[in-house]
Amino acid sequence: MGRKSEAKKKLIETALELIWENSYHAIGVNEICKKAGVKPGSFYYFFPSKRDLALAAMECHWTEAKEEILETAFHIDIPPLERIKKLLESIYLFHAAQQKENKPVLGCAFGSFVGELGRGDETIRNRIQAIFSEIGAYFESTLRDAVSKGDLKIQEKDIPRTALALVAYYEGILLLARANNDAKVIRELIPFALNLLNIT
């Protein structure tokens, strides 16, 4: 039996943290190792490449985001249209808390990631495209719930692109929050989200 450690998990967490805060290219393998407390030579025992670590970090982030943010906000017991507000509010709270600790406002990791690496690495682009689709699926089922409860009048055929519009708005808000380094942007823009639900 060999030795066992949490090195792999620590590498993933540290990589997510550093890459999300800075960017993929701005952070070196050694930097990640140093902060994770893993010896530089060990890195490639755990991951075949830096890119693979980044992919693993995104995957881990997505899993956690679903469990901790999406599943909570989109809970069945919450009235459908409230869920959308709740999602944005929890996102706001996360960023506001960060800001309070004098940490930078990060925005959406997937958004930044696809901006930097979407071109030149189709695997990464496709994965993030799929993640955005999954987020859209949460919105879609919420919209359907709202329709069946009579809270919303919208044709079934319009639901997918309405959901897409919500994803776009969600990503846009987080991009602006990052650009302004200010969580208040999110709070200010929350009320407009539900406006998207009526096609003019």
Next chain:
Amino acid sequence: MGRKSEAKKKLIETALELIWENSYHAIGVNEICKKAGVKPGSFYYFFPSKRDLALAAMECHWTEAKEEILETAFHIDIPPLERIKKLLESIYLFHAAQQKENKPVLGCAFGSFVGELGRGDETIRNRIQAIFSEIGAYFESTLRDAVSKGDLKIQEKDIPRTALALVAYYEGILLLARANNDAKVIRELIPFALNLLNIT
């Protein structure tokens, strides 16, 4: 290289092209020089650093975007609410044309740029924040025009953040277009933009 200004301009154009398509870190100085037909040694005669070239490229892109896209879309002769649609439509046409030539769908250069470099370079972040503000200003004055023409009922105090919501949605659409590498995303999401104008 002929007149100095030509080499400098070529460097700026090439840098914008390569960085927009890929990312700041993914593109090297030598690569830019090679494609621009400028000798590597000359680069630092024209620009103090790679970062300064990138800034210049953003500046140039912003100037052109204003002249060619914004000033056209937001023309005084166009009915206010039409202007917003017109902006998104011209953005769509640009990306659709790119796609038709089998080029990648790029999204918004400022959005990608701030995602990659916003943290770690406050100058860049502030500049792009300001650019987003300027875009917002176009929306703001459009909204005011719409209000005074009676096309829109919205309180003056709500105008700035309504404009901000439009910027967020605009950036979100372009981010999704880049993530999906598909201009159709833009076309599908255009109709929802005007929905944002009524606070629920």
Next chain:
Amino acid sequence: MGRKSEAKKKLIETALELIWENSYHAIGVNEICKKAGVKPGSFYYFFPSKRDLALAAMECHWTEAKEEILETAFHIDIPPLERIKKLLESIYLFHAAQQKENKPVLGCAFGSFVGELGRGDETIRNRIQAIFSEIGAYFESTLRDAVSKGDLKIQEKDIPRTALALVAYYEGILLLARANNDAKVIRELIPFALNLLNIT
């Protein structure tokens, strides 16, 4: 891994195969372990170093070559001068069979090995020098048999270096076969071997 000797034997066989086909430096310990189905940690239980494995592989190859090729070709029942032809023919058949299976033509493992590692490791060089001497000894005794049978007129004092010339030609043929990646080279050059036996 079952019985210890099995893992060790598998490592030796795999090392010979990979190093012969590529080169000592081109093949890593982990690669050998993986192909041999031996865990990397176990390697150093069986061998003190990679170099020692390589030496063992050479030793094993030499033992097998003697048993399977040399002892057969230089059999006492075969007319002396026929033995030399028989050796080259069996070498040709081996390489032709390899080639038929679309495998590369390998040439002589000892020749390639001494080319790569002869300088910088005197132990290895001396061992291969000794192996070449042993091959020479087969030729020597064959030449003596030929002389005593009257098949060959050559002075006793010339026998050692005539044998050496045969070894040189033998190694040269195999080097060219490897360089040309073609077993036919061997077949074409077989007839010239016996020419070496008459000093001009």
Next chain:
Amino acid sequence: MGRKSEAKKKLIETALELIWENSYHAIGVNEICKKAGVKPGSFYYFFPSKRDLALAAMECHWTEAKEEILETAFHIDIPPLERIKKLLESIYLFHAAQQKENKPVLGCAFGSFVGELGRGDETIRNRIQAIFSEIGAYFESTLRDAVSKGDLKIQEKDIPRTALALVAYYEGILLLARANNDAKVIRELIPFALNLLNIT
């Protein structure tokens, strides 16, 4: 105008020296740079890769070998069969001189190189195959001269493979000299070369 130096030439010479004496993999880029007096960072300004330097070194060695060894030994004024002896003698003198200076006996650079890198890099194998062909061409024209002068009775159709046999013997001699680290091997084996010229 930029700076000018002999760095490139120095790198080629040093690489040949170190790789010939040791092996391609045993010598690192930094080691070559250090001995050549070139800064490590500069290496890749001159060569795209270590492999390209090695190829250039081989090319340079072949050019020099032709000019200094082959063209001299195979001079038209020398009786044909003498030329073959002269080639081997000059090769012997080179190695004997090396040995006198307590330097190692190197053998043939191309032979060692193809042994190490022939498999896994077809470009290198093909180039060295071609070099061996060129050496063979020197032997071929010599044999034809010998035939037309009446010094040798050999059919035209047999000339190519007789030349090939001479190349094989030549490479074999040098391989043994390297294996024995002794130039005397060459001297002892020279007389047997001409024996190859009569097919039994």
Next chain:
DNA sequence: GATGAATGAGAGTTCATTCAT
């Protein structure tokens, strides 16, 4: 006895930048 986990040293390579002219 045997091994999965881990590693320090160093590999080849890239890159924004500087220098000599």
Next chain:
DNA sequence: TATGAATGAACTCTCATTCAT
């Protein structure tokens, strides 16, 4: 003014080997 040549630091990654179990 403009540039071809050159560079030091840092990069991602490899490797023979060791360690804890």
